Amino acid sequence: MTGLFATVQPESPMSDTLPPQPLLDDDALDRLDDFLASERVGEDALDLISSHGYLVALAVAPRELDPAVWIGELFQGEPAFADDAERDEIFGLLEALKANAIAALDQGLLPELPFELTLGGLAPEETPIGDWCAGFMEAVFLDEPAWFDDDEESAAALLLPFMALSGLFDDEPDMAEMVDPTRLEGLVQQLPELVLDLYLNYRVPPEKPKPSPRKKARGGRGKR
Template sequence: MSDAETPLPQPLLEDAELDLLDDFLDSEQVDVDALDLIGAHGFLVALAVAPRDTPAAAWVAELFHGDPAFADDAERETILGLLERLRHNAIEVLEAGGLPELPFELELAGSAPQETQIGDWCAGFMEGVFLDEAAWFADDEEAAATLLLPFMLLSGLFDDEPDMAELAGDATRLEGLVTQLPELVLDLYLHYRVPPETPKPRPRRKQPAGHGKGKR
């Protein structure tokens, strides 16, 4: 896709809404192992792409690593509502063939991915995959592995695996993957959520009149 054809990434929440989520996820009201804003953003985008829906109760518990200490019902409704809207907005953007805006600059600037927000986001994305791993790899394991490879590489979660270590050491390759992240998310969505078009039945060719009959 050329630059002229590439749609501008669209934000999934307003800046003020992201700030609100950031403050809550960074507060003492949530478990120390809960995902931060960047990880939660990746996690919810993965849920938007996922081959099948995960019940809200399951993904909320995973994101927060338990139950947050909401101040009251209003805060619970606000925070959970923002998280669900982020996921829903990602689906809407991707369904329209758009690109999600990611909450960080798409460049490593010489840093290892796991030392950046890019790595945090991809690690959150992979947490979303792990939540229902069987579904992601059920139909075409090879295609799934290929499509998920950039996210796995940039997450830093697989650096101990020999095959990944070599790829993870290729700084030029990694930088290229980072700039493509929004497009790679759309590729995954199209693979999992948009069924291939059913080929139209070919019209049967009519036999010319008298075909096959012997000559008089």
């Protein structure tokens, strides 16, 4: 089963592609972080890193979910918003992150993830990488039939890196056989491209040409 990992290879070196695209600017991420870390949000709600993974998965997902469903799952209850304006602001930031992920992936651009792409010798679940992948998988759990029913084997192969890095499946008997710990660092470095692979698999119709990560222009900077 470790052969599944061998099939996950980037289409081109990251150095040959445009820089990963931020899905929100720093001020917006800080605002979300402050709110999600505040006492007005329940302790079971996703934090910023997990929410980022969750929303990127929703951008990739085979079908749209009612916002009431995914927002309710993200917060695990209604936050104590100061007023309607704050509610609209926070919900707007969440929607914007998801929409920006779709826009970037639809152009073949790689998403910027909110952490360094290295485990640094730690187990994935001890890092933000594990939190992000756990958030990603939480979105998959919301609508598993949509992800798996058409081609379960292909879906499992594409999602296996996210499952392995999330730490949510460490107690599964088969996971230890499927996961080669020496390959985890390589999977982390490929995460943005693995997200694009999933998007192309689920969201791009067969008749539509599939974009590859855009190249830098020769002799100068790539287009913004």
